[in-house]
Amino acid sequence: MKLNEFLKPNNVEFSKSDKKIYDVVLKHPAHVQLMTIQKLATDAQTSVASVQRYCKKIGYTGFKEFKFQLKNYLLQRFDFEKNNSSYLSNYLKVANSFKNIEEDKISDFAEALVNSKHNYIIGIYYSSIPAKQLAMGMQDLNKISFCADNYLAASHWVGLIEEEDTLVVFSVSGNDPYIKKYISEPLSKLSRTYLITFNPDTKLSKYFKNCIVLPGKAFANNSAIDPQSLFSLFVEMIINHIARS
Known part of the structure; x- marks a missing residue:
C-alpha cells in the first residue's frame, strides 16, 4: 500500500479541511510522530476538531490511534536500521555543503x-x-x-x-x-x-x-x-x- 492510499482510502470523500491535513501528513509523515494534534492543526491551517474528524473518517478512533498506525506503516515500509545509518551520512553531507x-x-x-x-x-x-x-x-x-x-x-x-x-x-x-x-x-x-x-x-x-x-x-x-x-x-x-x- 502506498502512503497516499494509507492516508486516503478509495471510498472516502475529503472535505477541504481533510485535504489540508492529508497534504501536511503526506509531505512530512515522519514528523507526525512528534506532533501534537494542535501542531498538526496549525500546520494544516485548520482546527483540532477537523483533525479528529479526519482520523475518524479514515477509520481510526482518533489522532492517537492514527499516529500509532502511521508509525507501524512507516516501520514496515522502511528498513529502519539502514535508514539510521544513511541519516548520519546525509546529515554530514548537508553540513559539509554549508561551505x-x-x-x-x-x-x-x-x-x-x-x-x-x-x-x-x-x-x-x-x-x-x-x-x-x-x-x-x-x-x-x-x-x-x-x-x-x-x-x-x-x-x-x-x-x-x-x-x-x-x-x-x-x-x-x-x-x-x-x-x-x-x-x-x-x-x-x-x-x-x-x-x-x-x-x-x-x-x-x-x-x-x-x-x-x-x-x-x-x-x-x-x-x-x-x-x-x-x-x-x-x-x-x-x-x-x-x-x-
Whole structure:
C-alpha cells in the first residue's frame, strides 16, 4: 500500500479541511510522530476538531490511534536500521555543503546584525532554539538583541522597531502563514529583514529584503523533526564570522 492510499482510502470523500491535513501528513509523515494534534492543526491551517474528524473518517478512533498506525506503516515500509545509518551520512553531507553558502551573503548578514541599533529574531517551535542562540550570541558581542518563539509575542515589537534595526525570521519550510499577519508592518518598514529557510521556492521571500536559503531541503523534509541543529550550525558560522572581524 502506498502512503497516499494509507492516508486516503478509495471510498472516502475529503472535505477541504481533510485535504489540508492529508497534504501536511503526506509531505512530512515522519514528523507526525512528534506532533501534537494542535501542531498538526496549525500546520494544516485548520482546527483540532477537523483533525479528529479526519482520523475518524479514515477509520481510526482518533489522532492517537492514527499516529500509532502511521508509525507501524512507516516501520514496515522502511528498513529502519539502514535508514539510521544513511541519516548520519546525509546529515554530514548537508553540513559539509554549508561551505558552499555564498560568502557575500554571510558577510552581508553579519554586517547587518553588527551595525543595527537592535536585532529582533524570531524562531517558531524547533526553530526557536537557533533564534535564541543567535540573540544570545549577539548579546555576548554587546549588541542589544531580542528573541521571540511565537508571533503573538513578536507582534508586541511592532511599536518598538525602528528603521535602524534588523529583523530575522527562521523558518524551515518557508510556508508559515502567520508571518504576514503579525509582523507585516516591520517587514515593510525596515531595510534589513532576513528570512533564513531551507525552501528555495518559498513564497514568503517577497516580504523580506533578503532571503538566505540553506542547503538541505530534501534532508529537512525527510527528517523526523525540523533540523534546528543545521540552523544552529549556520548561526555558529555567523557568530564566528563576526568574532573574527
